[in-house]
Structures are given as structure tokens and as C-alpha cells.
Amino acid sequence: xxxxxxxxxxxxxxxxxxxxxxxxxxxxxxxxxxxxxxxxxxxxxxxxxxxxxxxxxxxxxxxxxxxxxxxxxxxxxxxxxxxxxxxxxxxxxxxxxxxxxxxxxxxxxxxxxxxxxxxxxxxxxxxxxxxxxxxxxxxxxxxxxxxxxxxxxxxxxxxxxxxxxxxxxxxxxxxxxxxxxxxxxxxxxxxxxxxxxxxxxxxxxxxxxxxxxxxxxxxxxxxxxxxxxxxxxxxxxxxxxxxxxxxxxxxxxxxxxxxxxxxxxxxxxxxxxxxxxxxxxxxxxxxxxxxxxxxxxxxxxxxxxxxxxxxxxxxxxxxxxxxxxxxxxxxxxxxxxxxxxxxxxxxxxxxxxxxxxxxxxxxxxxxxxxxxxxxxxxxxxxxxxxxxxxxxxxxxxxxxxxxxxxxxxxxxxxxxxxxxxxxxxxxxxxxxxxxxxxxxxxxxxxxxxxxxxxxxxxxxxxxxxxxxxxxxxxxxxxxxxxxxxxxxxxxxxxxxxxxxxxxxxxxxxxxxxxxxxxxxxxxxxxxxxxxxxxxxxxxxxxxxxx
Ligand code: NAP
Numbered sequence: 001x002x003x004x005x006x007x008x009x010x011x012x013x014x015x016x017x018x019x020x021x022x023x024x025x026x027x028x029x030x031x032x033x034x035x036x037x038x039x040x041x042x043x044x045x046x047x048x049x050x051x052x053x054x055x056x057x058x059x060x061x062x063x064x065x066x067x068x069x070x071x072x073x074x075x076x077x078x079x080x081x082x083x084x085x086x087x088x089x090x091x092x093x094x095x096x097x098x099x100x101x102x103x104x105x106x107x108x109x110x111x112x113x114x115x116x117x118x119x120x121x122x123x124x125x126x127x128x129x130x131x132x133x134x135x136x137x138x139x140x141x142x143x144x145x146x147x148x149x150x151x152x153x154x155x156x157x158x159x160x161x162x163x164x165x166x167x168x169x170x171x172x173x174x175x176x177x178x179x180x181x182x183x184x185x186x187x188x189x190x191x192x193x194x195x196x197x198x199x200x201x202x203x204x205x206x207x208x209x210x211x212x213x214x215x216x217x218x219x220x221x222x223x224x225x226x227x228x229x230x231x232x233x234x235x236x237x238x239x240x241x242x243x244x245x246x247x248x249x250x251x252x253x254x255x256x257x258x259x260x261x262x263x264x265x266x267x268x269x270x271x272x273x274x275x276x277x278x279x280x281x282x283x284x285x286x287x288x289x290x291x292x293x294x295x296x297x298x299x300x301x302x303x304x305x306x307x308x309x310x311x312x313x314x315x316x317x318x319x320x321x322x323x324x325x326x327x328x329x330x331x332x333x334x335x336x337x338x339x340x341x342x343x344x345x346x347x348x349x350x351x352x353x354x355x356x357x358x359x360x361x362x363x364x365x366x367x368x369x370x371x372x373x374x375x376x377x378x379x380x381x382x383x384x385x386x387x388x389x390x391x392x393x394x395x396x397x398x399x400x401x402x403x404x405x406x407x408x409x410x411x412x413x414x415x416x417x418x419x420x421x422x423x424x425x426x427x428x429x430x431x432x433x434x435x436x437x438x439x440x441x442x443x444x445x446x447x448x449x450x451x452x453x454x455x456x457x458x459x460x461x462x463x464x465x466x467x468x469x470x471x472x473x474x475x476x477x478x479x480x481x482x483x484x485x486x487x488x489x490x491x492x493x494x495x496x497x498x499x500x501x502x503x504x505x506x507x508x509x510x511x512x513x514x515x516x517x518x519x520x521x522x523x524x525x526x527x528x529x530x531x532x533x534x535x536x537x538x539x540x541x542x543x544x545x546x
Contacts, residue, residue, distance in 0.1 A: 024052015027148035120399035154393030197385030225284025252519035254444030334497025415512030419473035477537030
């Protein structure tokens with residue numbers, strides 16, 4: 001715990017030009033841009049340091065699955081030339097170090113109040129002012145409030161009774177402690193086999209005496225094939241950065257290096273198809289569903305890629321029963337693809353045990369472990385890699401409302417509704433970076449963050465120049481955007497997965513496919529058109545004279 005001075009806590013009641021919630025990639029860049037506009041800005045951050053996702057998710061094995069030279073800011077040529085990434089896929093400590101470097105290099109920290117959680121924000125529709133309240137007694141005011149709260153920032157524990165009674169230690173990958181966790185000689189249970197679990201499990205296996213992996217759904221994972229970035233690779237990318245960044249911005253996924261497929265998986269011969277999959281498997285990373293243009297559209301095409309990966313899993317895992325359990329059965333790519341380093345190989349080790357909790361779900365946690373109908377498992381440590389209340393959880397945890405009017409929880413009762421994935425009708429002057437309805441989690445999120453931040457910056461500049469005091473999406477424009485987002489998603493197999501993209505991991509959450517599948521490049525153009533045409537689809541209210 002920092003003292004008040006270290007955290008910048010002041011029980012602030014000051015007035016600002018803008019308040020930003022969150023100091024990860026999005027919040028820090030938003031702050032940088034608004035400062036350049038000469039705005040007085042306040043940032044609230046719940047962590048005891050900046051970094052967002054990369055502050056909280058510090059579990060062993062945590063690393064990015066977007067290549068580091070592209071999972072980085074592009075706004076400063078000096079920054080991208082001077083920073084040196086060491087590996088193809090950066091580890092969590094390296095990314096956090098990078099974010100700290102950015103905060104220091106651009107002198108951003110002095111505007112960030114740490115260890116402070118925003119509890120609510122209320123908009124006064126007469127004065128057109130937000131009042132943002134925190135758990136530290138702050139009540140700051142600003143005409144604009146910008147949520148930079150991340151898509152995966154509200155960690156989720158399973159709804160299983162008895163955790164309070166557990167006598168051992170337990171952790172969640174999404175709020176891993178800062179101090180070292182020693183698992184040497186321990187009996188460890190890991191619940192969850194998504195991206196976090198799949199990265200963590202091989203690392204835990206190196207330390208634990210016995211490791212029990214509690215798997216509800218087997219997942220598709222592809223070898224990351226991480227490697228050191230050689231000086232030649234570094235120089236080559238740095239020299240080509242302008243093209244690389246442009247290509248990423250105009251691409252479907254926000255990276256320059258994915259194939260943009262033109263062929264159907266079904267129009268090529270079986271040999272060509274297998275050869276294409278094999279090359280991508282050997283190259284590493286999560287580009288496999290970009291091998292052909294119909295893998296996320298046609299059931300038959302999808303099955304060819306799914307069969308290929310299932311075959312690979314069976315070839316790695318020696319015990320056929322374990323291999324069967326690890327072979328996913330859903331449509332590949334309809335849940336987030338994972339990238340691993342020796343995940344499936346881990347199950348060949350004699351002290352690693354796979355427990356099928358689809359067939360026999362965990363019934364309760366006991367003082368000394370967990371129970372399922374198939375038996376009891378004695379554990380010293382439980383690690384939950386059970387994911388997040390994604391995309392809406394953090395926004396809805398806050399009480400966001402208009403005085404005497406709309407509130408976000410009611411507005412989104414049946415699922416999130418936004419215009420362009422940036423604002424929601426009825427809550428004026430509230431911007432949300434990478435919100436539902438934007439490419440966000442389907443993209444290299446740093447590219448999407450930069451695009452949103454720059455769009456919001458241009459918008460605020462326009463409002464100021466044109467004497468506009470209030471911006472609010474038109475209800476009709478929002479409905480049309482929501483329909484467009486749904487229509488595009490429904491042309492794909494994506495909504496069919498029981499994924500966090502549709503809220504399937506949170507009991508009772510409305511089943512709505514949240515991200516925009518149309519691609520980063522297409523989306524960017526649509527947002528740019530709206531701005532170029534004078535913010536079409538938004539109600540802009542002029543400042544009252546006098
Ligand atoms: P996740 O993908 O939602 O996976 C959660 C896992 O926990 C799933 O296996 C899930 O099973 C299981 N689970 C959830 N609730 C459970 C319950 N009540 N009982 C038993 N099992 C339960 O979460 P995540 O692995 O933290 O990843 C979330 C996202 O963060 C990723 O999809 C990715 O976008 C991002 N991420 C990225 C990286 C990277 O860049 N390399 C690394 C980590 C995370 P079901 O599938 O049956 O629900």
C-alpha cells in the first residue's frame with residue numbers, strides 16, 4: 001500500500017477538462033494526447049502502479065501472443081526506434097517495463113492517482129458536467145469522462161461453494177500477487193484452460209510436486225514458437241516501421257504479418273490445405289484461422305482446420321485417453337485461439353493429471369482441496385485461471401448515470417449497445433475506449449486503442465472549435481450500428497462459440513456477440529467517415545451564448 005503522497009491521493013474535488021479511468025495502454029495514451037491539447041486531465045487507477053492488464057496479469061508464463069514489435073505504441077517514432085524488444089512474444093515483465101518507460105518518458109505519472117477505484121460517475125444534464133466519485137473520497141468534475149478500463153479487467157471466480165474454508169493458498173491469474181509465489185513441492189490445482197491457464201500450466205508443472213488440471217472445455221492452442229529477436233530482425237522491422245504500422249492499421253486484425261486469405265479451404269486440394277496448415281503450425285502464433293477466407297464462415301471449412309489441430313494434439317500427447325480429452329470439439333476460432341509453449345507436452349509428465357470437470361464438475365472446495373463426483377483432490381494451492389467478466393464487467397461495476405435520467409446498467413440490461421463502440425446513447429460526453437461494438441478483443445488491441453484515442457482526441461478538438469458542449473449518439477444511429485455489428489457477426493460462425501465474446505462464461509449475462517468482426521481497417525474507415533462528415537449519427541449541442 002502506497003502512502004497518500006506516493007499514490008497521489010488528495011480527496012480531490014477539483015475541476016478538470018477530462019477525467020480518464022484506467023492507466024493501462026489506453027489510459028496513458030489518452031492522457032498523452034489530451035495533455036498535448038493543453039487540457040487539464042485527471043487519471044484514476046486502481047492498481048498501485050500504471051500498466052493495466054500487464055500490471056494485474058503477472059502469473060508465471062504470462063506473455064503476449066501478438067508479436068512484440070507490433071504490440072507497442074506507434075505514435076512516437078523516437079519511442080519505437082529506441083525501445084528494444086528482446087523476444088518475438090514479450091513476457092509480462094517486459095511489457096510492464098515498457099509501459100513504465102512510456103509513463104516516465106512522456107512525464108505522465110504526475111496526472112495519475114493510484115490505488116483509487118472509481119465507483120461511479122454522474123452527469124449533470126444542465127451544466128453538462130460529469131462528477132466522478134472514487135473509493136478514496138474524490139469527487140472531481142469534468143465535462144468529459146473517458147473510460148479506459150480495458151476489456152478483460154474484472155476477474156471471475158467460479159460459482160463453487162467452500163473457497164472460504166480452503167486452508168491452502170489460492171490465486172487468480174487476473175490478480176496475481178507481486179511477491180514471488182513458490183510452488184516447489186506443492187500439490188497444485190489449476191482450474192481453467194483458456195489462454196491464461198495454457199500459458200501458466202507448463203510453468204507450474206516445473207515446480208509442483210503434483211499438478212491437477214481441472215478442464216471444463218478443451219481448447220485449441222497453437223505453438224507460439226517464441227524466439228529471441230535478432231539484431232537483424234530488429235533493424236529490418238525498425239526500418240520498415242512506417243509500412244508495418246500502416247499495414248497493421250489497414251488489416252483485419254491489426255497486425256501486418258497475418259495472411260489476408262483469398263482462397264476457400266474447400267477449393268484447394270487436401271495436400272495444399274494440409275501444407276498450408278503445416279506451414280502456419282511450424283511458423284507459430286495464432287494465424288491459423290487466417291489460412292483461408294472461409295474458416296470462420298463455413299462449417300465444413302472450419303472442420304478441416306479443427307481436424308488438423310486435433311491431429312497435432314493427438315500426435316503430441318502420448319496417452320490416447322488424455323489426448324482425447326485435450327482434443328477440442330467446438331468450432332475452431334469461435335473461442336479465442338491460444339498460443340502456448342509446450343502446453344500439450346506438459347501432459348506427458350507423470351506428475352501432471354488432467355481432470356475432466358465437464359463430465360464430473362467440481363461440487364465444492366473443501367479445507368484440503370476440491371471435490372468432484374469422481375473423487376476428492378488434496379491440494380496445497382488452487383490457481384483459478386477462470387477468466388473475466390469481459391468487455392462489460394468493469395463498466396457495469398461502476399454506477400454510471402445521468403442525474404434524473406438514464407443509467408448504464410439499465411441501458412445495457414439486455415446487452416451492451418453502443419454507437420461505433422465508442423459511446424452509448426443517453427450518456428452524453430462519456431467515451432469508452434475499445435468498447436463492445438468495436439474490433440477491440442478481435443484485434444491487436446494496441447492498434448485499436450490508438451485508433452480510438454486519436455478519434456476521441458480529434459472529436460474533442462472539433463467540439464471545442466465548434467463551440468459544442470455536449471455530444472450524444474442519436475438513438476437511431478446506435479440502433480443501426482448495433483444491427484450492423486450483429487448482422488456481420490451472424491454471417492460468421494463466431495456467435496456459435498460458448499465464449500466470453502458472447503458472455504457465455506458468466507451465468508445470467510445476456511448472450512450478445514460483443515466485438516465488431518468487420519476488421520480493424522474497415523472499422524477505422526467507418527469511424528473516419530463519421531468524423532469527416534461532422535460527426536454524423538451524433539447529436540451535438542452548441543454552447544449556450546452568454
Ligand atoms: P478464459 O479464456 O475465459 O478461460 C477461462 C477458463 O476457465 C476456461 O477454460 C473456462 O472453461 C474455465 N472456467 C471458467 N469458469 C469456470 C468454472 N466455473 N468452472 C470450471 N472452469 C471454469 O480466460 P483467460 O484464460 O484468462 O483468457 C481470457 C482472455 O484474455 C483470452 O481469451 C485472451 O483474449 C486474453 N489473454 C491473452 C493472453 C495472450 O496474449 N497470450 C494471455 C492470457 C489471456 P469454459 O471454456 O468451459 O468456460
